Structure formats: C-alpha cells, structure tokens
Amino acid sequence: MHPDNRYIEGLKHNVSALINEIYANHAAKIERMVLANNGTEADAADVFQEALTDLYRKAHAGFVLTCPLDAFLYLICRSKWINLLNKRKRSPVTFTDTLGYSAGEDAHRNAEQLALQDAKQQLVDEQLARLGDSCRQLIEHWQNGIPLEKVATLMGTTYGYIRKKKSECMGKLIEMVKNSPAYKLLFS
Amino acid sequence: MNYEEIEKYLHGGLTEEEQNSFERAIAADPALGAEVALYRQTEQQLLAKANAAAGEAQLTEQLTALNKAYFGQNDKTPIVSIKKRKRLFYYIGGAAAALLAIFLLQPLLHTQKSADELYAENAGNIYSFGSNSRGGDGSNPGAVSFYAAKKYKEALDILEPVVTSNADTLLAKAVCYLETGNSDKALAIYNSLAAEKKYANKANLYKALLYLKKGDKAACRKSLELIPVDANEYDTAAKLLKSL
Numbered sequence: 001m002h003p004d005n006r007y008i009e010g011l012k013h014n015v016s017a018l019i020n021e022i023y024a025n026h027a028a029k030i031e032r033m034v035l036a037n038n039g040t041e042a043d044a045a046d047v048f049q050e051a052l053t054d055l056y057r058k059a060h061a062g063f064v065l066t067c068p069l070d071a072f073l074y075l076i077c078r079s080k081w082i083n084l085l086n087k088r089k090r091s092p093v094t095f096t097d098t099l100g101y102s103a104g105e106d107a108h109r110n111a112e113q114l115a116l117q118d119a120k121q122q123l124v125d126e127q128l129a130r131l132g133d134s135c136r137q138l139i140e141h142w143q144n145g146i147p148l149e150k151v152a153t154l155m156g157t158t159y160g161y162i163r164k165k166k167s168e169c170m171g172k173l174i175e176m177v178k179n180s181p182a183y184k185l186l187f188s
Numbered sequence: 189m190n191y192e193e194i195e196k197y198l199h200g201g202l203t204e205e206e207q208n209s210f211e212r213a214i215a216a217d218p219a220l221g222a223e224v225a226l227y228r229q230t231e232q233q234l235l236a237k238a239n240a241a242a243g244e245a246q247l248t249e250q251l252t253a254l255n256k257a258y259f260g261q262n263d264k265t266p267i268v269s270i271k272k273r274k275r276l277f278y279y280i281g282g283a284a285a286a287l288l289a290i291f292l293l294q295p296l297l298h299t300q301k302s303a304d305e306l307y308a309e310n311a312g313n314i315y316s317f318g319s320n321s322r323g324g325d326g327s328n329p330g331a332v333s334f335y336a337a338k339k340y341k342e343a344l345d346i347l348e349p350v351v352t353s354n355a356d357t358l359l360a361k362a363v364c365y366l367e368t369g370n371s372d373k374a375l376a377i378y379n380s381l382a383a384e385k386k387y388a389n390k391a392n393l394y395k396a397l398l399y400l401k402k403g404d405k406a407a408c409r410k411s412l413e414l415i416p417v418d419a420n421e422y423d424t425a426a427k428l429l430k431s432l
Contacts, residue, residue, distance in 0.1 A: 014247050020254065027258040045259035049251045056247055060240035061233060124233050143238040144330035146346060154342070163201070164192055171191030174223075174230055187226070 004069040011052060012059035022052065026070065029098070030077045036096045039081060047084070051076045058117055067106030074099050075111040120186050127176040135169035142166060194227045242318050242332045301431060303408070307400040310428055314397060317360035335360055340367035355387045359394055366398055374398055389419040396428065405432050 010018025027048055034044035051073060055063070065072065082095065128136060134155075141151040152162040177183055196202045197210045214221045301309070318332035334343035344364035350357060362377035375398060381391035396411035409432055415425040 011247070014243055014250065016250065019250060023254045023258045027254075031259060041259050045255040048259075049248075049255055052251055053244070053247065056244065057237070057240045061236035121233055121237065124230055125237070128234070139234065141330070143234045144333045145238070146330040150345065154345075163195070167192040167195035170195065170227060170230065174191070174226055177230065178226075 002065050002067055002069075004067075005065040007069050008055060008059045008063065008065050011056045019052075022069070022073075023048075026073050029070075029074060033074065033078060033096075033098045034081055036098050037081065038085065043081070043084070047077050047080045051080060054114070054118070057121075058114055061117055061121060063114060063117060065110060067104065067110050071099065071101075071104055071107035072110050075107055076114065079111070079115075116186065119182065123177060123180060123182050123186060124173070127173055127180065130176060131169065131173060135165075135172060138162065138166055138169055139173070191227065194224050197224065198228060198231070238333075245336075246318070303400050303403045303405055306428070306431060307397060310400070310424075311397055314393060314424060315360075315363050317356060317363075331360065335364070338367075340364040344368055355381055355390070359390065362394065366401060371398060371402060389415050389421045393421045393425055396425070408432065 007018055007022050009015075010022070027044075030048045030051075031041060031044040034047060035041070039047075054076065055073075078095075078097070128139065131139070138151060138155065141154065142148065146154070148162050148166065149159050152159045155162065193202075193210065197207065202210060214224060317335045331343045331346040334340070334346070340363070344361065347357065347361040347364060350361070352358065358377050358381060362374040365371070365377070366374035375395070378391045378395040378398065381387040382395065384391075392411045392414045396408045399405075399407035399411060409429060412425040412429045412432075415421050419425075
C-alpha cells in the first residue's frame with residue numbers, strides 16, 4: 001500500500017480535508033492536460049469529478065493504491081478524456097501529455113487493476129439486471145443491509161424460505177456471470 | 189453446484205462438524221474452492237456497490253463545490269456528469285419557460301404560503317440521513333435507501349429496533365415517526381436531542397418542521413428563533429422564518 005492510499009480512504013469516507021488536498025494538488029495538472037488537448041475548463045472539471053467518483057466506488061470495492069496518486073490520477077483522467085474525445089470525434093492526431101515525467105509501471109498497473117475491477121462490477125450489475133424480479137428484489141434488499149428475517153417479512157414469507165431462496169438467486173446470478181462471454185477474460 | 193451449502197458455509201449456517209467437513213471438501217476439490225471464492229467475491233461486489241451508493245450523493249455535492257473553486261466555474265454552467273449534459277439543455281429550456289410563466293403570473297399568485305406548502309418546500313432540503321457511507325451510526329444502509337426514497341414506513345421498520353445514541357440516526361427515526369403519523373414520538377426525540385448542546389440547533393430546526401407539518405406556524409417560529417446566529421442551521425432557519 002502506498003502512503004497516498006490515504007487519499008483513497010479520504011474519498012471513501014468523504015473526508016473534506018483530504019478531498020480538498022486532492023483538488024489542491026492535482027486539479028491544475030488535469031486542467032492543463034485537458035486544455036492542451038482540445039478541452040475546456042468545464043471538460044476538465046467533469047473528467048476530474050468522474051475520476052474521483054470512480055475511485056470512491058472502487059475504494060468501497062476494496063481497491064488499494066500501491067503507487068503515487070499523482071501519475072495514477074493523471075492516467076485515469078487521460079484515459080477518460082481520450083474516450084470522450086473519441087466519442088466527440090475530436091481526437092487530436094497526437095495527444096499532448098503534460099505530466100512532465102513518465103507515469104511509471106506501478107501507475108499503469110494500478111490503472112489497469114482499476115479498469116479490471118470496473119469491468120467485473122459492470123458484468124455483475126448487468127447480470128443482476130437480467131435476473132427475474134423476485135430474485136433481483138431479494139438480492140437488492142440484502143444488498144441494502146436489510147436482515148434476511150426482515151426481508152422475509154417484507155416479502156411475506158418465512159426466514160427459512162428466504163435463506164434458501166437467496167442462495168438459489170445468488171447461484172443463478174453466478175451461473176449467468178460464468179456464462180457471459182466476458183467472464184473468462186475478466187476472472188481467469 | 190450446491191449453492192445452498194456454500195451460502196450456509198459462508199454465513200454460519202452449518203454445524204461445526206459440517207463446517208469442518210465442507211472445508212475438507214474445499215481442500216480436496218479446487219473447483220469447489222473456486223466456486224466458493226466466486227460466490228464470496230460476487231457478494232462483496234454487491235455489498236460494496238450498495239455501500240458506495242449510500243454516500244455518493246454527499247460526495248458529489250462536495251466535488252461539485254470544489255470544482256467551482258478549483259476550475260473557476262462560479263459563473264459558468266454547473267458541473268454535471270458528461271452523460272447528462274445533453275439532457276441539461278432540455279431542463280434549462282424547461283426551467284426558463286417555467287420561470288417566465290411564474291414571473292408573468294406573479295400578480296395572480298398568493299404571496300402567503302400555507303404551512304403545508306412551506307413544509308413540502310423545506311423538508312426535503314433539511315431532512316438528511318446517511319452522512320457517512322453506511323448511514324447514521326454505520327449500520328443502516330437499507331434504512332438510508334428507504335429514507336432517501338421517502339419510504340418512511342420501511343425505513344422505520346429497520347430503524348425502530350435500533351438502539352443508538354447517534355444523533356443522525358435518531359433524527360431520521362424521528363422523521364420516520366412524523367411521516368408515519370406518530371408526531372408525539374418524533375417530538376420526544378427532538379426534545380431529548382435539544383437538551384444536548386451539541387445537537388440542540390439541529391433538533392430545534394427539525395422541531396420547527398414538525399410544528400409546520402402540524403400547521404402550527406407560531407410554534408414553528410418559536411423553535412426557529414431558538415437557533416443562534418453562529419449556528420450552522422441559522423441561514424436555513426432565517427430563510428424559513430422570513431417565509432412564515
């Protein structure tokens with residue numbers, strides 16, 4: 001774990017002082033990168049906010065930073081901005097990097113890990129959306145921290161049935177995840 | 189695959205003997221071990237997503253404010269998700285048309301709002317719950333979700349048995365009581381919090397809303413007037429006082 005992981009924890013727990021530090025230390029660099037590549041201040045703010053929101057979600061999924069935040073955040077924002085430029089069909093012929101030094105292997109590895117985690121989460125979300133209503137509702141109640149006893153009451157049935165049903169629903173979800181084309185690529 | 193067995197293994201549904209036997213089976217069968225790992229990983233992903241969702245609105249609010257400070261956005265378009273920007277144009281157009289209509293119709297509108305109208309206008313902005321990632325005292329993400337969706341009965345089902353001294357959870361519980369027709373219980377909670385210096389201002393603000401909901405503007409005013417100028421709640425209280 002890198003000492004900068006405290007910023008990831010700061011995002012996870014919404015610690016204002018640490019989040020403010022992230023802005024103070026990195027916002028200007030991201031703005032420079034976006035402005036140097038056909039973007040505006042508003043674009044830079046959007047990209048920065050989305051990158052931090054992604055990091056917040058990943059922190060809740062157990063992501064741990066093992067490299068300096070500076071280059072890592074730059075890589076995430078860079079990738080988001082290139083994707084957006086491609087969508088707008090305004091991709092520059094050559095992308096001007098403004099980091100001033102090489103991001104390093106660690107930062108690339110962390111960015112890849114984040115992207116992999118994102119793809120896994122997306123796969124589970126997609127399959128959850130495809131589950132039948134009763135299974136999806138049961139899993140969502142459980143996901144929201146409602147004890148299974150309470151879920152049984154809410155769904156008008158017994159605890160024993162709900163517990164069995166939850167394992168069946170999780171089983172269905174896992175089978176759907178395993179049968180999806182992306183599974184081998186992401187989970188191998 | 190017997191997922192029921194995996195569920196029981198991961199969540200304490202097996203006897204000690206069954207647990208040991210299952211562990212031996214995992215050790216002997218890597219495929220079973222992989223299934224257990226995937227089951228656990230999928231559960232963790234589902235829970236992580238729900239935990240993140242509970243505090244995301246508050247984070248977004250904070251990031252939006254910081255964007256204004258660090259990206260010089262004060263007089264420009266507010267920061268919204270890139271995906272939502274296109275939709276924003278329609279909203280702005282609609283809002284502009286609505287504002288124009290309100291301006292033109294202003295002489296025909298009543299200037300004095302009813303207690304019900306004032307309650308509806310202010311309650312949503314004042315009632316907040318889920319200030320940390322798991323809500324209140326850290327144990328009620330389900331209640332936070334129901335509360336955010338204004339499903340107060342369902343939120344109360346979860347909050348009612350919770351014994352806590354956490355002020356946010358207690359305030360949320362009181363709001364649930366109030367919204368489900370039990371204003372006496374809500375008032376008792378507000379009064380107990382108002383007795384503690386640390387929570388008095390917030391409790392008085394909530395109490396003012398309770399009186400507003402009951403249609404008692406005078407009592408509402410009295411509660412608001414207890415909030416001192418240096419309190420965080422003062423601006424909200426002053427604004428509400430002005431509109432009473």
